[in-house]
Amino acid sequence: MHNIYQPLPAIVEEIIEETPTIKTLVLRPKQDFSFQTGQFIELGLAGIGEAPFTPSSDPNIKDHIEVSIMNVGRLTQQLHSLRKNSSVGPNDTLYPKLLSQWSKRIDVVTTVDAAEKGYKGNVGLVTTILKDFPINVKQAVCVVCGPPIMMKFTTMKLIDLGFSPANIYLSMEKNMSCGLGKCGHCRIGKYYVCKDGPVFIYEKLKDIPDIWD
Amino acid sequence: MSEIYYSQTPQWKEFLAELKQSFRVYLPQVKDDDYLYQEYKDSEQFSFNSYRTTQPIKSFLVYPKEKVAEDFFSPATLEKPVPTVVVGLKNCDLHSLKVQDFVFKQGIEVDPLYNLRRENTIFISGDCTGFKEVCFCLALEVLPHPTEGFDLNLSLLTDGFLVEVGSQKGKNLIEKYQRYFIQAKQSQISARSAKRQSLIDELNRHLGKQNLPPKEILQKIIKKGYNSGIWEDFCLDCVECGACNFICCTCHCFLLSDIQEKDQSPRLRVWDSCQYANFARVAGGANPLKRRAQRLRNRFEKKFDFFIDNLGMPACEGCGRCIEACPAKIDIREVLKDLAKNA
Numbered sequence: 001m002h003n004i005y006q007p008l009p010a011i012v013e014e015i016i017e018e019t020p021t022i023k024t025l026v027l028r029p030k031q032d033f034s035f036q037t038g039q040f041i042e043l044g045l046a047g048i049g050e051a052p053f054t055p056s057s058d059p060n061i062k063d064h065i066e067v068s069i070m071n072v073g074r075l076t077q078q079l080h081s082l083r084k085n086s087s088v089g090p091n092d093t094l095y096p097k098l099l100s101q102w103s104k105r106i107d108v109v110t111t112v113d114a115a116e117k118g119y120k121g122n123v124g125l126v127t128t129i130l131k132d133f134p135i136n137v138k139q140a141v142c143v144v145c146g147p148p149i150m151m152k153f154t155t156m157k158l159i160d161l162g163f164s165p166a167n168i169y170l171s172m173e174k175n176m177s178c179g180l181g182k183c184g185h186c187r188i189g190k191y192y193v194c195k196d197g198p199v200f201i202y203e204k205l206k207d208i209p210d211i212w213d
Numbered sequence: 214m215s216e217i218y219y220s221q222t223p224q225w226k227e228f229l230a231e232l233k234q235s236f237r238v239y240l241p242q243v244k245d246d247d248y249l250y251q252e253y254k255d256s257e258q259f260s261f262n263s264y265r266t267t268q269p270i271k272s273f274l275v276y277p278k279e280k281v282a283e284d285f286f287s288p289a290t291l292e293k294p295v296p297t298v299v300v301g302l303k304n305c306d307l308h309s310l311k312v313q314d315f316v317f318k319q320g321i322e323v324d325p326l327y328n329l330r331r332e333n334t335i336f337i338s339g340d341c342t343g344f345k346e347v348c349f350c351l352a353l354e355v356l357p358h359p360t361e362g363f364d365l366n367l368s369l370l371t372d373g374f375l376v377e378v379g380s381q382k383g384k385n386l387i388e389k390y391q392r393y394f395i396q397a398k399q400s401q402i403s404a405r406s407a408k409r410q411s412l413i414d415e416l417n418r419h420l421g422k423q424n425l426p427p428k429e430i431l432q433k434i435i436k437k438g439y440n441s442g443i444w445e446d447f448c449l450d451c452v453e454c455g456a457c458n459f460i461c462c463t464c465h466c467f468l469l470s471d472i473q474e475k476d477q478s479p480r481l482r483v484w485d486s487c488q489y490a491n492f493a494r495v496a497g498g499a500n501p502l503k504r505r506a507q508r509l510r511n512r513f514e515k516k517f518d519f520f521i522d523n524l525g526m527p528a529c530e531g532c533g534r535c536i537e538a539c540p541a542k543i544d545i546r547e548v549l550k551d552l553a554k555n556a
Contacts, residue, residue: 001325005281005469005480006288046285047473051496073496148499174501175493177469181320183485184466185493187515190522195321209439213501 004180007044008033012082013064018095023080024056024068035059038171038199042179043067044075051075052176054145054198056095068095109133126150127157137162143199145171152212155202168202172211218387218394219401221373228393229259232298232386236335239273241266241301246345248301261369262301263343265532269462270306271313273299274330277459278483281326285471285478291325294333300367302338305350305530307362309462310336312520312528316465335382339367340409344416347533349546351416352425355530358409368405375405425546426553431517431527434552443551444506450541451505455486457512457535457543463520463528466492487511513548 014026044050057066071080102108111122111129142158144151174186174193181195189208205211241248241262248262283289317327341357359366364383368375378384458464468485493502502508520528536544
């Protein structure tokens with residue numbers, strides 16, 4: 001029988017330094033592997049452990065997966081010390097290449113919490129750019145990700161703007177061990193983030209207390 | 214119509230001795246007021262346990278600490294477990310298997326170790342003929358005698374046992390060892406019913422004094438009590454040992470841990486406890502279950518809210534093991550009673 005706890009090996013093909021604390025690892029799995037938008041993977045190192053990460057690459061690209069990782073804990077510190085290949089230097093926003101590609105076809109509005117003098121983009125919390133956002137809420141959906149506190153205030157702002165809770169998609173994060181709906185760590189109300197999420201519409205979560213903790 | 218046989222005590226003991234040739238057999242052994250499972254090797258004696266054992270039945274299916282993958286890089290075939298017979302489960306234990314099966318055999322993936330062990334284990338349960346002070350199964354509408362979920366079930370009569378067949382595995386066993394069994398008489402089955410009813414009456418008298426909330430309001434009082442001060446009050450003496458979780462026959466949480474050995478990097482699975490401070494802590498430090506009161510509440514939400522929503526039954530059978538195990542004497546019955554009082 002298939003052992004669900006057996007990892008699949010992968011090679012680190014490239015390392016992109018996005019910011020001083022975030023690196024994107026370009027991984028080539030040694031076996032066929034695919035994911036769908038909204039799914040996450042458990043990524044680990046032999047003898048160290050694993051943790052859930054959401055791929056940051058296009059799910060239609062089958063031969064490699066990109067995962068952007070912030071250096072915040074025991075495992076991510078080890079992942080950050082993997083061999084360095086390409087370094088594109090520190091940047092103010094994540095994924096500058098991707099963002100400039102997108103900008104050719106769609107309106108991309110960015111903001112940063114704080115910036116040094118001379119920064120040309122928007123400075124302020126996400127909620128500030130949402131304030132007078134020219135958008136028809138009836139024809140729009142929102143995808144919200146980030147630290148819980150940022151998601152909380154962004155969601156509240158979106159509700160104020162008239163978005164339906166069914167049109168707000170949230171990428172939730174909880175401590176997870178197995179990622180398979182067995183280990184019991186990632187419960188939110190009657191859901192497990194690993195198997196029922198990690199992306200939830202706000203409609204499903206809005207009556208559960210303390211979801212942003 | 215269920216198949217019920219009769220086996221005289223000496224025949225039953227011979228049957229067990231013979232089972233030992235082909236199976237690893239576990240029998241409850243008396244120690245003071247408790248029954249503890251031990252492997253039946255030579256000197257162990259079969260004595261019918263009046264009530265449930267101390268160990269939770271889950272420990273036969275998910276070990277407290279074990280390798281779930283031999284090496285990070287090279288997959289190994291899972292070893293087929295030794296065919297095992299566990300004798301002496303009670304109805305609370307059988308109910309808990311519904312929860313464990315739901316977690317490990319159902320859902321998006323099947324746990325291969327659990328599944329193999331479950332397939333290779335025969336469960337021989339028995340009617341309760343007594344109860345401990347902490348037993349409160351009837352309050353959760355779990356009877357003190359099994360009605361389903363067993364392979365064979367024993368009911369104690371004066372000089373032998375009624376043996377009811379509950380599954381194909383049980384049926385095969387009776388067929389293979391038929392010389393130890395004869396068809397039960399109607400009078401014996403009637404005697405069983407009378408014994409069962411008399412224990413239910415006795416347990417009801419014991420529980421009557423306790424005034425426990427009925428099963429159907431448990432989810433409501435947990436939800437209503439979310440912001441109650443009860444959690445703070447009850448967690449005051451909690452020493453975060455996790456015994457309530459480990460001894461519980463429905464608690465199933467675990468932690469995967471990768472370690473480095475000489476040439477290999479195996480992956481371990483260890484039982485985990487939601488009463489531990491780091492249970493829900495994420496990298497970066499945020500912790501939605503930072504306070505002990507939140508963690509105590511988590512234990513109750515999981516049992517009486519999450520599982521009622523997901524499985525249609527609470528993840529508590531009233532076995533009372535957690536009450537006995539808690540060094541701080543936090544009593545699940547008292548928590549539920551206080552929640553009901555304040556709801």
